[in-house]
Amino acid sequence: MTLIKEIDYGTQAQSATKLVTLEVDGHAVTVPEGTSIMRASMEAGIKIPKLCATDTLNSFGSCRMCLVEVEGRNGTPASCTTPVAPGMKVHTSSDNVRRLRRGVMELYISDHPLDCLTCSANGDCELQDTAGEVGLREVRYGQEGANHLDAPTDGSNPYFDFDASKCIVCSRCVRACEEVQGTFALTIEGRGFASKVAAGMNEPFLTSECVSCGACVQACPTATLMEKSVVELGQPEHSVVTTCAYCGVGCSFKAEMRGDQVVRMVPWKDGKANHGHSCVKGRFAWGYASHPDRILKPMIRDKIDDPWQEVSWDVAIARVASEFKRIQAKAGVDSIGVITSSRCTNEETYLVQKLARAAFGNNNTDTCARVCHSPTGYGLGKTFGTSAGTQNFDSVEQADVMMVIGANPTDGHPVFASRMKKRLREGAKLIVIDPRQIDMVRMPHVEASYHLALRPGTNVAVMTSLAHVIVTENLIDENFVRERCELDAFSDWAAFVAEPRHSPEALEKTTGVPAELVRGAARLYATAGNGAIYYGLGVTEHSQGSTTVMAIANLAMATGNIGREGVGVNPLRGQNNVQGSCDMGSFPHELPGYRHVSGEGVRSIYEHEWGVKLNPEPGLRIPNMFDAAVDGTFLGLYVQGEDILQSDPDTHHVSKGLKAMECVVVHDLFLNETANYAHVFLPGSTFLEKDGTFTNAERRINMVRRVMAPKAGLADWETTMAISNAMGYPMNYQHPSEIMEEIARTTPTFAGVTYARLAKESVQWPCNDANPDGSPIMHVDKFQRGLGHFVITEYVPTDEKIGPRFPLLLTTGRILSQYNVGAQTRRTANVVWHPEDVLEIHPQDAEDRGIHDGDWVRLASRVGDTTLRAVLTERVAPGVVYTTFHHPVTQANVITTEYSDWATNCPEYKVTAVQVSPSNGISQWQEQYQDLTVKSRRIAAVPAK
């Protein structure tokens, strides 16, 4: 195993089709027009010394290290900023340029500490390498003169240091923050000798606008910006390419290791989803994997108020099997089920649903996607014919207008947000539809043309009024509709949306959005060229979630914004493997590949593969499982990698359901909130401890590679196999690749997927004979279902209504540094950015209630109440309050209600009528819950026999 070092070509690749041939030191090289001499030379295998250039950034030409001579031209141009020309003859190491480079290097080194042996970058420093390359042998100017050697180190960021004494002011960090990340947190302050890198308003990194993405650390050629983990552990000695286990962007990382110790995670330049960029979570927040809270031994207990007993794997698995069999014997085959995890790999998810269908003999399998993107499955299935985003991420580079609906990319999907911001800085336009002023509405060099700050719960009305404008102002792409869509359904839809009751003016009162903004946004989307829609859980988590997804699909079809680069309908998936867990048949009504269990054809494929008769009836969805538990017909549950108690709505109802079950098996890294109600705890493995694949929001199947042995002894797929074997249904895979072989054999969209192929390159499904190289863009010539289907989207207001008792609307979301229920990120230094959940409230609403910034407030809905601190902000409109759900102490889901999407039962997290009032501290319920948590996490000192 070696340390992977990507080649740095110094400047960016050019996409011109016209090629230019030149000569570098006598070697002919052909490159696209516009390529720099530096890059062309590197492609010819000749590295020109450089300091301020790197191929992720635009060339800058400040260090003068890369000088070359060009025959027939005067002087010594900088090779990073000089483009190639046909027939050019370049000399990269004439005496003259070598002398010049050495002189420049001498100046740099005269103001640089000479402590290479003890420097954290020793062995990985471009300054050191370049000094070697230019043959620096002496520094004639002593270090007694004015210098920066005593400049202080800023260690405020929990993950990296800024040691100003080592800075060579190449400004790579400043440019990375601007060009790659788009945050503009850094500047070069002062001039000449006094110039230095400054964060924010010349303040510590931690308090500046820095979002800790790590782009500057990566760009820095010296030890100035350096990961604290490298300072502590030393340079890594080998690396393994794997995939981030946080969000649906699916960034590729090199896990850089010393032995089985992760030294750092570095975004991989060849990663197709992230192209070498990262966010704070994937880059830095991996410490949870070795957090002392991790449970590494299986545990059992008879009753949930007993302390846990540590036992062997055999005892724990035997307990699961005997309990599940006992329950089935008593209450029937359908009385147990599973919940698969969008955090686990495709292979693990596939096995868990197989466990339910083949070993349990029922279809009681669901996934946390139930509570996030199940409406996407239904809505896009109905309109386009399959449940997936239509584009790859790169497509955004061709977008002329982006419509972001109910999503907050800079927090939820940060690396993709950086791509969006880049395109917006290049001139693309932005429409934001969100009740809250998300960062993208206005941030450095990005400003939305329209922000439709709609009242929570009125998505369908807004989407239909946008359609109204498009139809009544003749902005339809008639050719597209005629050739690609069902015309009858289109005419019905067009007549429906054209009804005067759907005009922006008529709906203004309902939606709270001024009509002219809706009209402007509709015109912009329909006429700006390539229109791309990106949406998130603000679309799906409503009682009309599925209807909004269909309304979005309608808009894209009506304007011809489907089937090519730059357009499309793109659900931004929350968790790393939401797409994959849905693809793998985690839903109770569908076998892998979105094929309904009632289909005899598809059942027979699996009956043949699995050697059992399959149940043709749909199983229970997560919310139905809790209802059935309370009814006494559902008594056993295996939950892999999900904390349903904290993440599902109406916590009291969930806990009642869990309490009513006779055997709850939690398979997780930590004793999570659900484990308070569990009888068996099976320790899980992190993404660093297993092989497998994740599928990101662009349908890209990325390899996950094991970099260390499972700390608890078994990878999650092995644990599922053990349960199945103990239940009497044999599973004997030797490696996850064999599971993928089975998936490919049985699922047409995955037919061409193998580990051998993924080892070379990630691929986007469908990948089969028809699309041997995968499918970056879907529905190119025709929709998956044939013709696109327009659906009528009648607005049905939610029954969750404000009134005198609960006059405000609560909506929920997440923030950059924390991830979902926070089980992982709360166990990292990311807590410095978000130590607790807070309630955002408009200053007017706060004043009406006598609430000040930072006060404790009681947040109550008709189903429950909790307390948290208030933050006064105009990001939320009057009448709307907002919070996150990352911390179990707050338990925002105590407040959310049982209302759900009509088609899929996806909970209505985004609309809850609430009241906010001043409070002295935590609520009685929170106190009781904290007691319960302490009690239920006791582990007995003596292991059970």
Add this chain to the structure above:
Amino acid sequence: MSPDKLAYMANQIGKFFVSQKREDGVASIADHITKFWDPRMRRDFLAHLDEVTLDPMVRQAAERLKTPA
């Protein structure tokens, strides 16, 4: 399961299909319930039709589910 909750869910489904012009609303509602509700939910729903308020098309769909063709 609570008949009222199931009836509420069925009415929600109904509200969508009622507005679809070219679909046989009753058949679509019945189909949706068959495809997405686990048998015990359907059983509990159909066992208490007299006790709950259902929109007309939803009631027709329920009757149809009671007596499969």
